[in-house]
Amino acid sequence: METLTGLFTDYTLRTVALGAAALGIVSGALGAFAVLRRQALLGDAMSHAALPGVALAFLLTGSRAPLVLMIGAGLTGWLAAVAVVGIVRASRIKTDTAMALTLSVGFGAGLVALTYVQRQPGAGKAGLDRFLFGQAAAILQTDVVTMAAVGALGLLAVLALWKEFKLLSFDPDFAATLGMPSRRLDVALTSLLVVAIVVGLKTVGVVLMSAMVVAPGAAARQWTDRLGVMVLLSALFGAAAGVLGAVLSTAAGVSTGPTIVLTATGLVAASMLFAPNRGLLWARLRARRRRWLLARETVLADLAALIAQHPRSVRQAHDVAALHSLRGRSAVNRALAELGAQGLVRHHHDNAWSLTSRGWTAAARLERRRAPADAP
Numbered sequence: 385m386e387t388l389t390g391l392f393t394d395y396t397l398r399t400v401a402l403g404a405a406a407l408g409i410v411s412g413a414l415g416a417f418a419v420l421r422r423q424a425l426l427g428d429a430m431s432h433a434a435l436p437g438v439a440l441a442f443l444l445t446g447s448r449a450p451l452v453l454m455i456g457a458g459l460t461g462w463l464a465a466v467a468v469v470g471i472v473r474a475s476r477i478k479t480d481t482a483m484a485l486t487l488s489v490g491f492g493a494g495l496v497a498l499t500y501v502q503r504q505p506g507a508g509k510a511g512l513d514r515f516l517f518g519q520a521a522a523i524l525q526t527d528v529v530t531m532a533a534v535g536a537l538g539l540l541a542v543l544a545l546w547k548e549f550k551l552l553s554f555d556p557d558f559a560a561t562l563g564m565p566s567r568r569l570d571v572a573l574t575s576l577l578v579v580a581i582v583v584g585l586k587t588v589g590v591v592l593m594s595a596m597v598v599a600p601g602a603a604a605r606q607w608t609d610r611l612g613v614m615v616l617l618s619a620l621f622g623a624a625a626g627v628l629g630a631v632l633s634t635a636a637g638v639s640t641g642p643t644i645v646l647t648a649t650g651l652v653a654a655s656m657l658f659a660p661n662r663g664l665l666w667a668r669l670r671a672r673r674r675r676w677l678l679a680r681e682t683v684l685a686d687l688a689a690l691i692a693q694h695p696r697s698v699r700q701a702h703d704v705a706a707l708h709s710l711r712g713r714s715a716v717n718r719a720l721a722e723l724g725a726q727g728l729v730r731h732h733h734d735n736a737w738s739l740t741s742r743g744w745t746a747a748a749r750l751e752r753r754r755a756p757a758d759a760p
Contacts, residue, residue: 396521397634403523403531404626404644407584410535411593412600412622413542414580416615417573419601420553425480426465426574428594429487431581433464435494435590438515439501450530450586453515457582464490465574494590518589520630520640531583538579541572542615549573550611587626588641599648600625606659621651679711681750683719684728686710688739688747701736 434457441456471482604617629644728743
């Protein structure tokens, strides 16, 4: 309770929570397109390739201003995306291999650059290594403002090109036939993904940033088939993961960035289990219900077929033992009980069962429905 109150009274917790929320909204909304376009590994490659940009920006300017470092990270991250596309088009190397190469080379170059920076004289270089794993607790109010401003520009760009990005995400070939500049739009959407990545580098670091790009979109995808709703849900999930992760990390006294990522992962797991359309739990319940409906219909058809062997009479009863031999005792008894509750069958003495008038109608309708599938 004290931690929740601290969201409004504690400056550090409030700043961290606001920064994490800004990160979640931007990375969630823009990452939804990466999930739809199956570019999750591209986000990982760009986030790792952003590390040398941070070091180079500091070496060239001598400034640790958030905007300066973001620009440097964004440039190298964007160059990494261009490198992936260029490698795939100019060689026989597949996309996943090109992404893995770019990721490893970018991360290696970043570590070398950071090592070089750390050996330089002066105290201004302190804190650059935090971009590896992030340090949300070191976020200042100016950082939050910069993150929010850069992220807002990215979101405004998405709104301005909403129809084009929507068509590009689902049917790029059709977009090309309409005369849309598909390659330019692809570069623009990739550039916006870079924006989402650089916004969160200081909070969760280059190692974990790809999770913040992918996790909210993956969670939102379980709940809807509409792009607008998915982007909105992805932003909300990202913000929730950010704020909740900041609160949990403060209460437990652990690192904020990894906690935010674990919280986002928890939202993905919960969505995969409980989402109405795609959730594993609901899918299992629906499958179980379908199996039971099929079993009940089968028992109804079996009883009709057994009774039909005798002079057809609604009151003609048949011993349940024959049904037990066909389908099993427990399944048949349960099915007969439910069919009886629906008024389709009637129980007689000596454990015999017959069809009611409604039962005969239902059995005849079932037989007509199955006839085309059984016909030669």
